[in-house]
Amino acid sequence: MELRHLRYFLALAETLNFTRAAQRVHVTQSTLSHQIRQLEEEVGRPLFAREGKKVLITETGQAFLEHVVPILRQVDRAVGALKESPDELRGELRIAATHSFNVQLIPLCLSRFMQRLPRVKVAVEELSGDGISEGLVSGRLDLGVSYRPAVPRGLRFEPLYNEELKLIVANDHPLAGRKRLRMVELNGTRMTLLAPHFSTRQMLDECFAAAGAQPQIVAELNAISPMIELVRRTDLCGIVAENALGNEPGVLAIPLESPTPIRTPGLLWSQQAHRSPASRFMAETIRQVVKQSSWGR
Missing domain, CATH: 1.10.10.10 (Winged helix-like DNA-binding domain superfamily/Winged helix DNA-binding domain)
Incomplete structure (x- = not known):
């Protein structure tokens, strides 16, 4: 046939x-x-x-x-x-990323994408992982950069790299001089973390339990930016991916171990929806940027 x-x-x-x-x-x-x-x-x-x-x-x-x-x-x-050559591609590409990728990775990828496909309009949103999954399922988004969803819901996930989460403290915090910390040492430490419904928070809770540590969670937030700002202005500690810091002044990142909290970011798209040439080109751009840069190393 x-x-x-x-x-x-x-x-x-x-x-x-x-x-x-x-x-x-x-x-x-x-x-x-x-x-x-x-x-x-x-x-x-x-x-x-x-x-x-x-x-x-x-x-x-x-x-x-x-x-x-x-x-x-x-x-x-x-x-x-x-x-259809890249220069002839038109239309709109709708993508979303969580905060840690929206700080540096997405702007770098966008600059390359726009140079190659100048006629494609790109709409970028910063959403939670659940928000990205919902947008892809509903068809409101074409591509997402996030962590593997707990429930696939008809989504395809392509891992990009492994990302280490680190403790963040203000420059004048008592722990600021440490080169590395074991998770058990955070027992009783005053902290700010993401709210319990976030998958990252759930993973961190599992790490604390494995280490036998019970930190004192005094502030739960639903976004990374205000959490970093709160750490800078108080004696609280937080745990985020170092990429989420960008060039934030007044905040230090300290590696954690026993266990080391690690997450795997990746590309997300709907298995049911048609993937446009622009969406495929953006995905390939992200792969190349990650491969050529220090992300995940």
Whole structure:
């Protein structure tokens, strides 16, 4: 079975007329009839019924049609994407990332993307991991940069690298001089962390439990930026990915061990939605930036 057989079949299924179908695919009527017979022999059942001058699609043909249409659409989109050069791509790309990636990674990727695809408008949102998953499932987003969702919900996750979370303290904090800390040493320490419903917080709670530590959580926030600011202005400690700090002044990052909290960021997209050429190009741009930079090293 070849691609032309499917195109001939679709033309006849839509017109139910050999003459018009042959004209649509630019072949003679006899050639079309021969190709349809070949397809029916391979399928093992008749796809069309001939009643005099009438052509009717059979029940098998109707079932076959339902599979053929999406296959041909996908092939046509793929061929179109190959023919269209980056400079000609237009439209809008909707992406979202959690805070730690929106500080440095996404702006760097955007600068490269916009140089190559200047006619594509990019809309970027900073959302929680759950918000990104919901946006992809609903079709409001094309691509996400986040952590692996606890519930896949029809999403594809592609790991990018392993990310180490570190303790952050103000420059004048008593722990500021430490080169490394064991998690158990945070027992009783005054801290600010993400709220319990965040997957990162749940992972940190598991690390504390494994180390036998019970820190004193005095502030729970739903975003990284205010947590960093709170650490800078108080005696509280926090735990974030170092990439989330950017060039924040007055805050230090200290590695943690026993256990070391590690998360795996990655690309997220819907398995059901069509991935546009712009979305694929952005994903490849992110892969290249991560590979060429210090992220995750």
